[in-house]
Amino acid sequence: MFDFEKLDKLIHEKGRLGIMTLLATRPRWPFQDLKSELKMSDGNLITHLRTLHDAGLVAVTKEVLDRPQTSYALTARGRKAFGDYLSVLEQILKAGRK
Amino acid sequence: MSIRAEAEENLRVIRSLMEKATVYRAVSAPGALVGGLCSVLLSLVALTKSSPMEPTRFVEPWLAVLLITAVANFGLLWRDAVRRGEPFVSPGMRLALRAMIPALLGGALCLCIRAENGFALIASLWVLFYGISLLAASHFAPKSICWLGRAFFAAGAGLLLGSSQISAWARLTHHSGIAHAIMGGTFGLFHLLYAVCAWPRKSEP
Numbered sequence: 001m002f003d004f005e006k007l008d009k010l011i012h013e014k015g016r017l018g019i020m021t022l023l024a025t026r027p028r029w030p031f032q033d034l035k036s037e038l039k040m041s042d043g044n045l046i047t048h049l050r051t052l053h054d055a056g057l058v059a060v061t062k063e064v065l066d067r068p069q070t071s072y073a074l075t076a077r078g079r080k081a082f083g084d085y086l087s088v089l090e091q092i093l094k095a096g097r098k
Numbered sequence: 099m100s101i102r103a104e105a106e107e108n109l110r111v112i113r114s115l116m117e118k119a120t121v122y123r124a125v126s127a128p129g130a131l132v133g134g135l136c137s138v139l140l141s142l143v144a145l146t147k148s149s150p151m152e153p154t155r156f157v158e159p160w161l162a163v164l165l166i167t168a169v170a171n172f173g174l175l176w177r178d179a180v181r182r183g184e185p186f187v188s189p190g191m192r193l194a195l196r197a198m199i200p201a202l203l204g205g206a207l208c209l210c211i212r213a214e215n216g217f218a219l220i221a222s223l224w225v226l227f228y229g230i231s232l233l234a235a236s237h238f239a240p241k242s243i244c245w246l247g248r249a250f251f252a253a254g255a256g257l258l259l260g261s262s263q264i265s266a267w268a269r270l271t272h273h274s275g276i277a278h279a280i281m282g283g284t285f286g287l288f289h290l291l292y293a294v295c296a297w298p299r300k301s302e303p
Binding site for chain 1: 101102105106108109111112115116118119120121182
């Protein structure tokens, strides 16, 4: 029997799953690009990003280029957590086929 | 929703988001510079050396330019991948190859054309198929690649629409000269323009 407790509930939530997936595709994502790709409101996105940041899965960089910009990236811990989450999903699918 | 259905749905969401977010530049700006310069040089040399009595060879020298450009482009893509700490055959490259290969094979099949004044037709079809291959990768390519694809597609379509006129010119001049001019004017100049527009700026991360 598969142990569903293995699923990382923090990542399993739809909004945060989208954020983690996008962060896994590029070294860093500016806030505005994340917002337009995920079509989330500022407040919603900030809340999810803060949750992921507090859990140590996401790093934040604030810099001033021609204008202030906040970028987000996966930390090593976040990358591992995302990889583990994907493995668990695969295990669930395999368990369902048996 | 069962946990299995939920897992399937989440994997589908992850896959579609990853594909959407992947941006892959299949033609590097320095690679385009190498290809553009080689193409312009070859077409200029061929145009000055060929005469109605002694038409220059067409297919072999252009395949050599293709080989040089491909080696340079893949070498540069490999160097960039190493610098970023990513695998050379990345998911982006796999997507790009899957999208581009059918049209590139179509271009390769044009070598089977055996017609009088066929070189101009082959060159026009190469331009068109190359444009189609770039456009096929446009949903995960940067805008500059999309514009390059559009330019090649428009040029190829225009050349084919005017092919009867081109054949007439080819008969009046020398049969490979027009074809060399088409290659230099498209693969040469378009790639040089692309290299200038897409050259990495120092301010970029």
